[in-house]
Amino acid sequence: MKFTINQHVFSKALSDVGKAVTPKSLIPILSGIKVIAEEDGIRLIGTNADIIIERFIPISETNNNEINIDQTGSAVVSARSFIELIRKLPEPIQVEVNNHQTIKVKSGDIFTQFNGFRAEEYPTLPMINQSNTIHIDAEDLIEAIKQTVFATAKNETRPVLTGIYFSLSGYKFTAVATDSQRLASKVKDVYTLGDASFIVPSSSVSELVKQISDYSGTVEIHSADGYILFKTDQVSLYSRLISGNYPNTSKLIPTEQKTTLFLNKESLVKGVDRACLFAGEWKNNNITLSIQEHKLCISSGSSEMGTIQELQEIKDLDGEAELKISIDGYFLMDALKTIKDEEIKIKFNGTMRPIVIESIHEKSSYLHLISPVRS
Amino acid sequence: MKFTINQHVFSKALSDVGKAVTPKSLIPILSGIKVIAEEDGIRLIGTNADIIIERFIPISETNNNEINIDQTGSAVVSARSFIELIRKLPEPIQVEVNNHQTIKVKSGDIFTQFNGFRAEEYPTLPMINQSNTIHIDAEDLIEAIKQTVFATAKNETRPVLTGIYFSLSGYKFTAVATDSQRLASKVKDVYTLGDASFIVPSSSVSELVKQISDYSGTVEIHSADGYILFKTDQVSLYSRLISGNYPNTSKLIPTEQKTTLFLNKESLVKGVDRACLFAGEWKNNNITLSIQEHKLCISSGSSEMGTIQELQEIKDLDGEAELKISIDGYFLMDALKTIKDEEIKIKFNGTMRPIVIESIHEKSSYLHLISPVRS
Numbered sequence: 001m002k003f004t005i006n007q008h009v010f011s012k013a014l015s016d017v018g019k020a021v022t023p024k025s026l027i028p029i030l031s032g033i034k035v036i037a038e039e040d041g042i043r044l045i046g047t048n049a050d051i052i053i054e055r056f057i058p059i060s061e062t063n064n065n066e067i068n069i070d071q072t073g074s075a076v077v078s079a080r081s082f083i084e085l086i087r088k089l090p091e092p093i094q095v096e097v098n099n100h101q102t103i104k105v106k107s108g109d110i111f112t113q114f115n116g117f118r119a120e121e122y123p124t125l126p127m128i129n130q131s132n133t134i135h136i137d138a139e140d141l142i143e144a145i146k147q148t149v150f151a152t153a154k155n156e157t158r159p160v161l162t163g164i165y166f167s168l169s170g171y172k173f174t175a176v177a178t179d180s181q182r183l184a185s186k187v188k189d190v191y192t193l194g195d196a197s198f199i200v201p202s203s204s205v206s207e208l209v210k211q212i213s214d215y216s217g218t219v220e221i222h223s224a225d226g227y228i229l230f231k232t233d234q235v236s237l238y239s240r241l242i243s244g245n246y247p248n249t250s251k252l253i254p255t256e257q258k259t260t261l262f263l264n265k266e267s268l269v270k271g272v273d274r275a276c277l278f279a280g281e282w283k284n285n286n287i288t289l290s291i292q293e294h295k296l297c298i299s300s301g302s303s304e305m306g307t308i309q310e311l312q313e314i315k316d317l318d319g320e321a322e323l324k325i326s327i328d329g330y331f332l333m334d335a336l337k338t339i340k341d342e343e344i345k346i347k348f349n350g351t352m353r354p355i356v357i358e359s360i361h362e363k364s365s366y367l368h369l370i371s372p373v374r375s
Numbered sequence: 376m377k378f379t380i381n382q383h384v385f386s387k388a389l390s391d392v393g394k395a396v397t398p399k400s401l402i403p404i405l406s407g408i409k410v411i412a413e414e415d416g417i418r419l420i421g422t423n424a425d426i427i428i429e430r431f432i433p434i435s436e437t438n439n440n441e442i443n444i445d446q447t448g449s450a451v452v453s454a455r456s457f458i459e460l461i462r463k464l465p466e467p468i469q470v471e472v473n474n475h476q477t478i479k480v481k482s483g484d485i486f487t488q489f490n491g492f493r494a495e496e497y498p499t500l501p502m503i504n505q506s507n508t509i510h511i512d513a514e515d516l517i518e519a520i521k522q523t524v525f526a527t528a529k530n531e532t533r534p535v536l537t538g539i540y541f542s543l544s545g546y547k548f549t550a551v552a553t554d555s556q557r558l559a560s561k562v563k564d565v566y567t568l569g570d571a572s573f574i575v576p577s578s579s580v581s582e583l584v585k586q587i588s589d590y591s592g593t594v595e596i597h598s599a600d601g602y603i604l605f606k607t608d609q610v611s612l613y614s615r616l617i618s619g620n621y622p623n624t625s626k627l628i629p630t631e632q633k634t635t636l637f638l639n640k641e642s643l644v645k646g647v648d649r650a651c652l653f654a655g656e657w658k659n660n661n662i663t664l665s666i667q668e669h670k671l672c673i674s675s676g677s678s679e680m681g682t683i684q685e686l687q688e689i690k691d692l693d694g695e696a697e698l699k700i701s702i703d704g705y706f707l708m709d710a711l712k713t714i715k716d717e718e719i720k721i722k723f724n725g726t727m728r729p730i731v732i733e734s735i736h737e738k739s740s741y742l743h744l745i746s747p748v749r750s
Binding site for chain 1: 464477478486487488646648649652653680681682684686
């Protein structure tokens with residue numbers, strides 16, 4: 001293998017792929033990145049127990065990549081030190097591998113040699129049947145993930161709850177996450193008619209968001225037994241799936257409400273944020289929402305620190321004007337922060353029933369449900 | 376006590392003073408900030424075992440502070456939560472304290488109450504005799520600290536080495552730090568003729584640099600038995616001094632050299648940085664400098680990872696053209712990074728003797744000495 005490449009392009013791609021690599025893997029070769037020089041570009045692969053990231057840097061692409069392949073081939077080199085070195089080298093980079101797994105990197109008057117791994121021993125990529133393909137806009141997929149991933153369970157008591165539940169029904173693509181105290185869901189239109197569902201670990205989708213954040217085209221989703229592949233023309237991210245049955249969350253969502261408040265989202269976020277300062281001592285970050293003198297009262301307090309109480313405008317109110325409920329302030333903030341709307345509505349159904357946050361528009365594409373705290 | 380104040384001004388000053396406060400102090404009142412409303416402004420004090428920071432926000436100052444004192448007085452309030460709250464409140468802030476140590480903060484429709492400490496129990500500031508005063512430009516003091524503080528000892532085996540040794544002799548103000556493997560010194564002119572010396576903990580001077588970083592006037596240094604005060608018209612920072620005799624470092628500095636190299640500083644930093652990547656495995660971050668074909672060769676390597684070798688231009692050479700020395704690459708980087716000059720000179724005196732880095736100008740105001748590593 002022998003090639004030259006633009007330093008910036010190589011460094012960026014290595015760093016992206018390196019995100020999948022565990023530096024001190026128990027299996028030494030998995031702490032490496034596989035570099036493959038093909039006829040038409042450079043392919044990079046990194047993996048850990050949960051995901052595989054593959055990036056391809058094509059020769060053609062408007063020539064900005066400045067790639068020149070002298071000899072095809074492959075090598076596996078320790079991710080951390082290789083990424084660090086390439087980042088610190090001047091232009092351009094020349095890489096050469098001889099038969100003895102020694103990777104030579106040259107740049108100007110700088111000569112380095114890395115001891116590599118045996119490329120043949122690197123695991124092969126899973127075969128995924130490309131017939132069950134869902135096509136979705138990258139932006140829509142990113143939004144669906146960001147609006148739900150925070151609500152996945154952090155502990156492993158019920159493994160299915162540690163992932164996002166994606167489902168396709170008709171042309172509707174839904175993402176749902178719940179840790180059984182709160183639930184977040186988001187619906188998006190896709191180009192694909194179908195019927196499918198899968199649970200993807202929250203760490204995998206979080207990494208996916210980073211990998212495709214500057215990409216604006218379509219993402220192909222290929223699912224297989226135990227695996228899923230998210231694919232753009234730049235990057236392929238393979239993830240394991242979480243097996244098991246996801247709970248039927250639709251029946252958790254209340255169908256009626258006693259009170260609906262229409263509120264300015266930004267003011268509410270700031271008010272809840274301040275109230276949380278005084279709630280930190282409580283295990284459940286208890287803050288109280290109530291209606292006082294036709295205003296929303298946000299309050300919180302602890303015997304040690306002190307108290308806070310603030311009043312905010314209610315834009316509109318449907319139903320009963322009486323309300324008092326205690327909920328986890330951080331849960332409320334997590335949900336509100338993902339919403340881009342200026343105004344939102346919150347539905348209440350009594351002190352002991354979950355609250356529901358939705359868009360003010362008739363058909364809300366997102367829904368956040370938060371259970372109350374017994375105070 | 377009762378006053379109103381601009382939120383930004385109050386928040387910034389509280390946050391600066393809060394830098395001195397240990398959040399979970401064993402002595403509860405020391406986890407607080409003392410707020411004093413005086414006739415002509417607001418005074419804030421925070422402290423820990425090593426330093427005291429005092430800031431004064433005057434009423435007059437072009438009225439940007441928007442201070443209005445309704446009633447003088449003082450209170451001590453838990454630093455962390457108070458700083459956080461003030462940061463999150465809208466304009467303007469109104470503070471009021473009643474007799475029961477309850478601090479009431481009001482801003483618009485937001486009402487909070489903090490449980491305070493008994494202000495009378497807060498420690499008083501040390502009395503410092505203002506006769507022995509050194510006047511120095513803030514910029515010069517900051518530069519002297521930055522160019523030496525990294526070389527202070529990290530372990531406490533010899534306590535005096537954990538501080539910077541400042542000395543005034545004639546109109547010369549000198550800062551010296553050494554951990555016995557390396558030494559950094561910087562000389563500055565001051566407005567004061569005198570003869571004094573003191574050892575200030577590295578943590579105190581590091582905090583001082585942050586507190587006066589945007590200040591361009593003169594700093595007054597008042598020393599007393601066991602204490603030192605750095606004072607500008609905005610902030611007073613009191614620090615304990617380290618007692619003991621600082622070693623006579625002048626005799627460590629070689630008076631002759633076999634080889635002097637004149638080098639581009641930026642290229643050298645980059646080259647040493649790259650070589651360090653391959654030296655990490657060694658306890659001493661061993662890199663080797665040598666002369667090869669009239670160039671400086673920087674090399675490093677480990678049996679596990681691989682090797683690096685690069686050649687750099689020598690701008691000029693005095694003395695013997697033969698050289699090979701192993702030193703700690705990170706020590707070299709630490710020293711080089713503090714230097715602003717484009718070109719520097721390094722003096723060598725054989726494989727087992729320390730190297731000296733100086734300005735290329737006849738009279739160098741800085742000096743870095745690094746002992747070699749036995750390879």
